Amino acid sequence: MTITSSSSWQTLQDHAQQMQHSHLKELLLDESRFKTLSFAHGPLLIDFSKQRIDQHTLKHLVELAKTADLPGWITRLFNGDPINTSEARPALHTALREQAQTSLEVGGHNIIQDVQTNLSRMEKIVERIHSGQWRGYAGEPIDTIVNIGVGGSDLGPYMACSALRGARVNAGRHLKVHFVSSMDGSELADILGSLNPATTLFIVSSKSFTTIDTLSNAHTARKWLRDASGVNDTIINRCHFIGISANPAKMSSWGIADDNQLEFWDWIGGRYSMWSAIGLPIALRIGMDGFREMLQGAHSMDQHFLSAPLNENLPVLLGLIGVWNVNFLDIHAHAILPYDGRLIHLPAYLEQLEMESNGKSVNRVGESLDYRTCPVLWGEVGPNAQHAFYQLLHQGTESVMCDFIVSARRYEKTDNESLRSQHTLTLANCLAQSRILAIGSAVQQNDQPVPGHKQYHGNQPSTTLLLDELTPFSFGSLIALYEHKVFVQSVIWDINPFDQWGVELGKTMATSLLKPLQHQASDSEFDPSTHGLMRHIHQQQER
Numbered sequence: 131m132t133i134t135s136s137s138s139w140q141t142l143q144d145h146a147q148q149m150q151h152s153h154l155k156e157l158l159l160d161e162s163r164f165k166t167l168s169f170a171h172g173p174l175l176i177d178f179s180k181q182r183i184d185q186h187t188l189k190h191l192v193e194l195a196k197t198a199d200l201p202g203w204i205t206r207l208f209n210g211d212p213i214n215t216s217e218a219r220p221a222l223h224t225a226l227r228e229q230a231q232t233s234l235e236v237g238g239h240n241i242i243q244d245v246q247t248n249l250s251r252m253e254k255i256v257e258r259i260h261s262g263q264w265r266g267y268a269g270e271p272i273d274t275i276v277n278i279g280v281g282g283s284d285l286g287p288y289m290a291c292s293a294l295r296g297a298r299v300n301a302g303r304h305l306k307v308h309f310v311s312s313m314d315g316s317e318l319a320d321i322l323g324s325l326n327p328a329t330t331l332f333i334v335s336s337k338s339f340t341t342i343d344t345l346s347n348a349h350t351a352r353k354w355l356r357d358a359s360g361v362n363d364t365i366i367n368r369c370h371f372i373g374i375s376a377n378p379a380k381m382s383s384w385g386i387a388d389d390n391q392l393e394f395w396d397w398i399g400g401r402y403s404m405w406s407a408i409g410l411p412i413a414l415r416i417g418m419d420g421f422r423e424m425l426q427g428a429h430s431m432d433q434h435f436l437s438a439p440l441n442e443n444l445p446v447l448l449g450l451i452g453v454w455n456v457n458f459l460d461i462h463a464h465a466i467l468p469y470d471g472r473l474i475h476l477p478a479y480l481e482q483l484e485m486e487s488n489g490k491s492v493n494r495v496g497e498s499l500d501y502r503t504c505p506v507l508w509g510e511v512g513p514n515a516q517h518a519f520y521q522l523l524h525q526g527t528e529s530v531m532c533d534f535i536v537s538a539r540r541y542e543k544t545d546n547e548s549l550r551s552q553h554t555l556t557l558a559n560c561l562a563q564s565r566i567l568a569i570g571s572a573v574q575q576n577d578q579p580v581p582g583h584k585q586y587h588g589n590q591p592s593t594t595l596l597l598d599e600l601t602p603f604s605f606g607s608l609i610a611l612y613e614h615k616v617f618v619q620s621v622i623w624d625i626n627p628f629d630q631w632g633v634e635l636g637k638t639m640a641t642s643l644l645k646p647l648q649h650q651a652s653d654s655e656f657d658p659s660t661h662g663l664m665r666h667i668h669q670q671q672e673r
């Protein structure tokens with residue numbers, strides 16, 4: 131039986147018919163709405179009162195979650211059952227933030243012990259770099275870090291380093307931290323000219339250590355060091371390269387020195403890996419204490435997800451309301467709108483987390499689904515997006531669900547009045563936008579009809595995620611919240627959220643195109659478009 135033939139799905143469909151007729155401007159006339167539809171845990175309050183729901187919707191959605199055995203799936207996730215069935219693995223990112231004294235057996239082995247051992251190794255490396263003991267080929271202390279990675283080996287640490295840049299906790303010497311991901315080498319080419327090879331350390335991050343994007347950038351970086359230093363590869367590898375991977379053999383064959391290797395495991399998905407050694411740039415940027423605070427924030431959300439009743443459980447509600455929007459209100463676009471410049475990379479991070487996890491059209495056993503799954507996600511720092519794509523949110527033809535993310539406190543500890551008022555301005559804009567999206571504008575003003583081009587139809591649902599303050603702890607909670615939200619939705623949609631087979635064919639196809647491109651041979655086995663484009667590229671290259 132599929133979820134769509136369950137009675138809880140049918141009930142929600144009937145309920146949606148009724149709710150289609152209620153506009154948010156009417157729903158928001160209810161004074162008690164905020165009280166009944168906002169929920170808090172730790173430093174995070176989530177307001178669902180601008181969603182097109184009522185108490186019945188939540189009740190029916192919780193029934194749907196029970197029908198899909200969400201509580202059972204949560205237990206299986208945390209217990210380390212091999213729920214990533216297509217790869218026969220558990221998905222144990224939660225173990226990375228588990229308390230040191232607990233234990234969790236996977237294959238007869240306590241993995242919490244491994245996690246702790248790795249954290250200690252990571253801490254030693256951080257100490258050596260922060261104290262200036264880690265020196266480059268010329269004997270000078272390292273002052274610049276370049277993380278080379280892509281996807282899950284880039285987006286998490288990149289986002290966190292930006293989000294937490296002001297939150298240094300016992301972070302030792304200040305280091306410049308750069309991120310390089312793009313296959314075409316453009317980011318690397320941009321920064322190499324301004325870097326000092328003698329004081330630059332590269333972190334090559336790749337779960338598989340086979341990703342061509344990352345290995346190409348690492349190769350270019352090593353060549354740059356070789357040319358600039360004139361020293362041999364053994365010294366370059368020992369002084370200037372750290373590797374982070376679940377594949378130590380590949381790290382070794384690339385040349386990463388044994389002591390410079392940090393490992394994680396195949397039971398951590400790439401896009402769930404910023405809590406592992408992949409988070410080394412975060413620890414270098416904000417200090418190991420800050421990194422541990424971030425883990426604690428995530429752990430606190432894990433505990434909440436495990437133990438809170440479904441109808442008060444933040445990730446459960448966030449996930450279920452997303453399902454409501456997609457499957458019952460027919461909304462297939464989702465905008466991520468942080469009102470905080472530090473969260474500039476959150477949209478890109480969530481694009482991978484959500485769309486690589488749940489962007490699927492077959493169930494866990496490979497059968498086609500007859501219902502919609504992951505919506506299209508995109509986003510931008512909210513105030514900037516106000517001057518860009520909000521026009522479509524307010525007056526376009528697409529229904530879009532929005533997440534507004536903002537902190538209540540920002541510059542309280544400074545005496546900079548001007549910055550404080552900028553924060554107030556930001557809060558005012560955040561609240562104004564979600565309010566207009568919900569209630570729209572009047573169709574009449576002073577007894578005159580408002581012209582169509584000035585009308586705002588409203589009824590665009592949004593959730594506001596209000597952090598007390600952006601700290602390593604609250605940030606860890608926020609990201610774990612989204613991870614679990616994605617899991618909740620995968621359970622309802624009967625999807626395996628931990629594989630990503632849809633990215634494989636592109637890699638094979640690119641390999642088969644390399645030779646004809648390099649040898650300027652146009653191979654007619656390709657389709658006419660690919661063939662024509664190759665011919666044009668060759669003509670341009672011959673000029």
Ligand code: F6P
Binds near residue numbers: 280335337339344486
């Ligand atoms: O191609 C997709 C992907 O496998 C992502 O899932 C992953 O985060 C990224 O590539 C990078 O992979 P790796 O860490 O193995 O280099």
